[in-house]
Amino acid sequence: SAVISQKPSRDICQRGTSLTIQCQVDSQVTMMFWYRQQPGQSLTLIATANQGSEATYESGFVIDKFPISRPNLTFSTLTVSNMSPEDSSIYLCSVAAFGGAEAFFGQGTRLTVV
Amino acid sequence: KNQVEQSPQSLIILEGKNCTLQCNYTVSPFSNLRWYKQDTGRGPVSLTIMTFSENTKSNGRYTATLDADTKQSSLHITASQLSDSASYICVVLYNNNDMRFGAGTRLTVKP
Numbered sequence: 301s302a303v304i305s306q307k308p309s310r311d312i313c314q315r316g317t318s319l320t321i322q323c324q325v326d327s328q329v330t331m332m333f334w335y336r337q338q339p340g341q342s343l344t345l346i347a348t349a350n351q352g353s354e355a356t357y358e359s360g361f362v363i364d365k366f367p368i369s370r371p372n373l374t375f376s377t378l379t380v381s382n383m384s385p386e387d388s389s390i391y392l393c394s395v396a397a398f399g400g401a402e403a404f405f406g407q408g409t410r411l412t413v414v
Numbered sequence: 415k416n417q418v419e420q421s422p423q424s425l426i427i428l429e430g431k432n433c434t435l436q437c438n439y440t441v442s443p444f445s446n447l448r449w450y451k452q453d454t455g456r457g458p459v460s461l462t463i464m465t466f467s468e469n470t471k472s473n474g475r476y477t478a479t480l481d482a483d484t485k486q487s488s489l490h491i492t493a494s495q496l497s498d499s500a501s502y503i504c505v506v507l508y509n510n511n512d513m514r515f516g517a518g519t520r521l522t523v524k525p
Contacts, residue, residue: 331512343458343503343515396513403448403505403513405458 302327306393306406313383313413320379321409323393328373330396334366337390337408346391349376383413417441418506420516428524431494435519437487437504445507449478449489452501452518461489461502494523 303326313319323332334346346366347357355368369377380387393406418439427433437447446465450458462471464480464487471478475498477490491498504516 333513335515343452343518345515348512394513396507403460403507 302329302395302404304393304395304404304406306409308409309407310410311412313411315384315413317383318379318381319383319411320377321391321393323376323378323406325374325395325404330373332370332376333394333396334368334376334378335392335394337392339389343392346378380411383411385413387411388413418504418514418516420502420504420519422519423517424520424522426522426524427494429494429496432490432492433494433521435489435491435502435504435521437489437506437516439485439487439504439506439514439516441506441508441512441514443508444482444485445509447478447480447487448505448507449476449487450503450505452503454500458503458505491521494521496523496525499523 305324307322311319332349335343336346337343345358346361347355347368349355349368349370351370351373365381367379389411391409395404421436425433444466446463448463449461451461452458461476462473462478464471464478466482468480475492480487499522501518501520503518505513507513
């Protein structure tokens, strides 16, 4: 199985600042996915991070607010920029590995913006 | 339109009752379909995985079905318990390495 290390696990940030979340996978994966789960809501896909190309953002999410890096096949970062209290959420990275046979998740980052 | 649609959005049942959650998808080519349980504040936990050739799979009180022709899946929970209160999320893996989540069904089991 693939192991995903996501950090930080939680953070409390001031509004107007930015936070970068890291996701490290112990094997090479083609696609990595970033999700957000706001309080009481289900998972919402922010973007798909492909190595060597620009991330693909879902409707309602833009690169200026959520820049993503994918420098290689085992690592990705998501930055939450110019944060406001509405950005308080759990951010989760996940991957599909082994030819799509398995889906794995990071432990999540609980972000609180004050 | 979401490529993975779940229904109902939320459901309240009494302890001991059964319930069925639905998942319809449009993505292809299909690899497999998973049902996850997500407790509040925690990451998703896999309940079942269904491949193209499987119609039914059980995991304790959870039974998942898959109709790959109509692209529909269901998750049946038998004799519900208070601890079943959670979000149940359908995830479809397709196109070798891509995947899409449904919006989930929030289940509340009341005593």
